[in-house]
Amino acid sequence: MSPRADVTEQRTAQIIAAASEIVADNGLDALRMDEVAERTGLSKGTLYLYFRSKHDLSLAMLERVLQRELDTVEGISATAATAEHALREFVDAVIRDIQMITRLMPISYGFLSIAFRNRQVQRALKKYLRRYIDSLTPIIRSGIESGEFQEVDPEEAAIAVAAVVEGTMLLWIYDRSMIDPARHIRSGIEHLLGGLKQ
Amino acid sequence: MSPRADVTEQRTAQIIAAASEIVADNGLDALRMDEVAERTGLSKGTLYLYFRSKHDLSLAMLERVLQRELDTVEGISATAATAEHALREFVDAVIRDIQMITRLMPISYGFLSIAFRNRQVQRALKKYLRRYIDSLTPIIRSGIESGEFQEVDPEEAAIAVAAVVEGTMLLWIYDRSMIDPARHIRSGIEHLLGGLKQ
Amino acid sequence: MSPRADVTEQRTAQIIAAASEIVADNGLDALRMDEVAERTGLSKGTLYLYFRSKHDLSLAMLERVLQRELDTVEGISATAATAEHALREFVDAVIRDIQMITRLMPISYGFLSIAFRNRQVQRALKKYLRRYIDSLTPIIRSGIESGEFQEVDPEEAAIAVAAVVEGTMLLWIYDRSMIDPARHIRSGIEHLLGGLKQ
Amino acid sequence: MSPRADVTEQRTAQIIAAASEIVADNGLDALRMDEVAERTGLSKGTLYLYFRSKHDLSLAMLERVLQRELDTVEGISATAATAEHALREFVDAVIRDIQMITRLMPISYGFLSIAFRNRQVQRALKKYLRRYIDSLTPIIRSGIESGEFQEVDPEEAAIAVAAVVEGTMLLWIYDRSMIDPARHIRSGIEHLLGGLKQ
DNA sequence: TATGAATGAGACTTCATTCAT
DNA sequence: CATGAATGAAGTCTCATTCAT
Numbered sequence: 056m057s058p059r060a061d062v063t064e065q066r067t068a069q070i071i072a073a074a075s076e077i078v079a080d081n082g083l084d085a086l087r088m089d090e091v092a093e094r095t096g097l098s099k100g101t102l103y104l105y106f107r108s109k110h111d112l113s114l115a116m117l118e119r120v121l122q123r124e125l126d127t128v129e130g131i132s133a134t135a136a137t138a139e140h141a142l143r144e145f146v147d148a149v150i151r152d153i154q155m156i157t158r159l160m161p162i163s164y165g166f167l168s169i170a171f172r173n174r175q176v177q178r179a180l181k182k183y184l185r186r187y188i189d190s191l192t193p194i195i196r197s198g199i200e201s202g203e204f205q206e207v208d209p210e211e212a213a214i215a216v217a218a219v220v221e222g223t224m225l226l227w228i229y230d231r232s233m234i235d236p237a238r239h240i241r242s243g244i245e246h247l248l249g250g251l252k253q
Numbered sequence: 254m255s256p257r258a259d260v261t262e263q264r265t266a267q268i269i270a271a272a273s274e275i276v277a278d279n280g281l282d283a284l285r286m287d288e289v290a291e292r293t294g295l296s297k298g299t300l301y302l303y304f305r306s307k308h309d310l311s312l313a314m315l316e317r318v319l320q321r322e323l324d325t326v327e328g329i330s331a332t333a334a335t336a337e338h339a340l341r342e343f344v345d346a347v348i349r350d351i352q353m354i355t356r357l358m359p360i361s362y363g364f365l366s367i368a369f370r371n372r373q374v375q376r377a378l379k380k381y382l383r384r385y386i387d388s389l390t391p392i393i394r395s396g397i398e399s400g401e402f403q404e405v406d407p408e409e410a411a412i413a414v415a416a417v418v419e420g421t422m423l424l425w426i427y428d429r430s431m432i433d434p435a436r437h438i439r440s441g442i443e444h445l446l447g448g449l450k451q
Numbered sequence: 452m453s454p455r456a457d458v459t460e461q462r463t464a465q466i467i468a469a470a471s472e473i474v475a476d477n478g479l480d481a482l483r484m485d486e487v488a489e490r491t492g493l494s495k496g497t498l499y500l501y502f503r504s505k506h507d508l509s510l511a512m513l514e515r516v517l518q519r520e521l522d523t524v525e526g527i528s529a530t531a532a533t534a535e536h537a538l539r540e541f542v543d544a545v546i547r548d549i550q551m552i553t554r555l556m557p558i559s560y561g562f563l564s565i566a567f568r569n570r571q572v573q574r575a576l577k578k579y580l581r582r583y584i585d586s587l588t589p590i591i592r593s594g595i596e597s598g599e600f601q602e603v604d605p606e607e608a609a610i611a612v613a614a615v616v617e618g619t620m621l622l623w624i625y626d627r628s629m630i631d632p633a634r635h636i637r638s639g640i641e642h643l644l645g646g647l648k649q
Numbered sequence: 650m651s652p653r654a655d656v657t658e659q660r661t662a663q664i665i666a667a668a669s670e671i672v673a674d675n676g677l678d679a680l681r682m683d684e685v686a687e688r689t690g691l692s693k694g695t696l697y698l699y700f701r702s703k704h705d706l707s708l709a710m711l712e713r714v715l716q717r718e719l720d721t722v723e724g725i726s727a728t729a730a731t732a733e734h735a736l737r738e739f740v741d742a743v744i745r746d747i748q749m750i751t752r753l754m755p756i757s758y759g760f761l762s763i764a765f766r767n768r769q770v771q772r773a774l775k776k777y778l779r780r781y782i783d784s785l786t787p788i789i790r791s792g793i794e795s796g797e798f799q800e801v802d803p804e805e806a807a808i809a810v811a812a813v814v815e816g817t818m819l820l821w822i823y824d825r826s827m828i829d830p831a832r833h834i835r836s837g838i839e840h841l842l843g844g845l846k847q
Numbered sequence: 848t849a850t851g852a853a854t855g856a857g858a859c860t861t862c863a864t865t866c867a868t
Numbered sequence: 869c870a871t872g873a874a875t876g877a878a879g880t881c882t883c884a885t886t887c888a889t
Contacts, residue, residue: 062873082366084282088859098875100861109859165366168280170426171359184427208440214424214432215417215441222420226412228368229382234412242406243413247441249448260848286884296850298886307884458869478762480678484863494871496865505863557765564676564759566822580823604836610820610828611837615809618816622808624764625778630808639809639841642801646843656852682880692854697881 083165121183138198150237219243281363319381336396348435402449417441479561517579534594546633615639677759715777732792744831798845813837
């Protein structure tokens with residue numbers, strides 16, 4: 056018999072939050088159920104009332120992080136006058152949330168190597184990318200239709216935009232002193248926009 | 254180099270190769286000294302004659318992988334007639350090695366989340382990115398000097414190029430059916446080139 | 452008995468029945484209070500209102516099973532014309548209930564190894580055997596008195612009968628394809644009868 | 650890489666012996682890898698060099714016990730002049746080893762309830778019974794051929810003999826004060842012999 | 848240089864039991 | 869009477885590392 060819905064929801068969130076803190080601080084490798092218990096103030100046994108296994112908890116954590124990042128991505132685009140403006144708004148939104156994004160990066164990046172083998176992780180990442188690209192493609196498409204942009208493949212262009220944003224964040228991990236996410240995302244996107252425009 | 258050093262070097266390479274196979278197949282999490290011993294045909298004790306710890310072995314493995322990828326990147330650019338050609342050659346080289354690159358991705362990506370905390374990993378990745386960008390920047394610069402490209406910040410542009418390449422590979426992990434590395438790297442770089450050119 | 456006592460009795464029986472199902476299906480090892488709660492539709496806390504501990508519940512379950520088997524054994528013998536007929540009736544009764552007996556065997560057999568150490572289990576099994584043998588002995592004795600049987604020790608002979616019946620069931624567990632309980636109990640008892648008769 | 654053959658054999662035997670002591674003393678439920686480690690003076694990790702799991706160790710222990718009991722059963726029958734003598738020798742051998750048999754009973758009996766569900770345990774017990782019966786059947790058959798015994802089904806009779814022996818041991822667990830293994834096995838077999846003989 | 852048996856800390860997970868409501 | 873969330877001791881198993889030979 057599972058706990059009452061409201062308690063469940065609260066506990067679930069509480070546990071995921073604690074796990075996320077740990078992973079953000081020390082990496083996915085350092086995630087220990089013991090420490091999750093300690094940080095939540097719950098007992099180890101209680102964790103298992105809410106998550107069948109550590110793997111389940113990890114997955115829930117990944118899904119929450121991806122959802123949060125999608126909130127940033129999907130929260131734009133509706134109102135901008137031109138496609139160019141919409142893309143700039145998208146970039147602004149990403150940069151506005153950059154603190155949170157970088158804070159949570161150890162979580163999603165911790166799953167990357169697992170993604171090669173784990174179906175559930177694959178599914179989560181796949182869904183994430185689908186929604187990510189599906190947010191950007193209509194912007195590109197409207198730009199083409201309005202004559203702002205050249206006649207490119209809209210999804211290809213959306214993928215290029217995503218690649219610049221995500222790729223820059225990736226390079227930032229490689230060298231945090233060399234890459235300035237805000238500046239380099241912005242300049243990368245500007246170059247891309249230059250190529251897209253007529 | 255004395256014969257003994259030769260043996261050492263050979264053993265070292267052999268151990269790294271075995272470890273790389275394991276990680277390429279099953280991820281960094283699945284790297285076990287036991288299995289390295291089994292695959293090399295050496296005893297577990299012997300591994301520790303060549304590497305102080307598993308961590309040292311991992312690091313050596315990372316460095317070899319990054320070096321290999323740099324071989325691809327640094328092996329170009331000298332002869333091309335124009336900057337545009339040079340960049341296209343770079344893209345061609347990357348795509349030519351795409352099989353090997355994707356094969357080795359679980360290795361480098363396995364270290365990403367570790368990079369947030371581990372100095373040695375940071376140093377290796379930093380050096381890698383430095384050389385990566387240092388290979389691309391002169392191409393951009395020569396393009397500017399020749400009047401092919403606009404007056405952009407050469408390093409910023411190089412970072413944009415790297416972001417497109419690396420970002421596309423990253424997105425490929427998210428959804429291997431949606432992203433076609435060759436096609437999407439090429440189209441991304443073309444869009445970028447469009448923005449760089451006069 | 453007050454109504455409350457009725458409820459108690461009913462709940463108790465319900466809990467024992469659920470536990471018995473679990474053990475019959477999956478063995479004593481697989482008995483979990485969680486699952487008893489689930490199967491009864493009661494909460495885990497409630498189980499402890501009716502049984503002080505899991506051990507108490509187990510013991511109650513064992514006693515019920517042994518009682519059921521005694522019902523088979525003790526339900527005979529009164530009316531038969533000869534001792535030989537009475538023993539054959541006993542065998543018939545056992546074979547008639549063989550389905551139920553084999554179904555419940557994981558329960559009683561689950562306690563066998565515990566019987567070496569646990570006083571309460573010992574007492575339950577001891578009482579069971581006493582009543583079992585006490586059902587058979589008078590039959591043998593009457594057979595001796597009537598001149599049907601030789602002058603054997605009646606209890607020894609009763610134990611031999613019980614050993615054949617219980618031993619055959621035991622061998623059936625060893626190899627269910629080799630032993631046919633009905634056939635082999637019958638033939639074993641026939642051989643024994645041949646030895647007992649003048 | 651598994652340990653050297655001689656060490657392996659010795660360690661394996663040592664571990665099984667320690668486990669057997671524990672189970673003989675306290676039952677299969679009480680078998681803890683921790684305690685096996687303690688009693689052998691080995692570390693917990695070492696146990697897992699020789700047995701993949703606790704279950705594997707348990708099974709090896711079961712097989713050794715069954716083999717030991719078969720040694721008693723199979724070690725007879727070759728030389729006796731008559732079938733009757735051969736069966737008596739068999740009984741004598743069992744009774745001679747009764748101390749060891751009863752000592753080891755918690756081991757084999759601990760597996761009985763598991764036998765309902767576990768294939769490996771089933772296989773071990775099945776093989777045991779097969780060999781047990783295959784030792785007795787030729788004796789019965791020779792008794793029939795020599796005219797000593799009636800024309801019974803030899804395997805049925807062998808099963809009856811085994812049922813008396815094993816069944817008596819089983820009843821002994823039910824009530825150790827009521828059953829005297831030596832006496833009751835002997836008397837049970839004598840009654841059976843009476844029925845078998847012409 | 849090489850071995851491989853041994854270690855033991857530490858990870859995950861289970862489950863009987865309690866207790867505030 | 870009844871609940872069910874919470875507990876935490878206890879168990880199995882893994883694996884990097886060591887060391888005597």
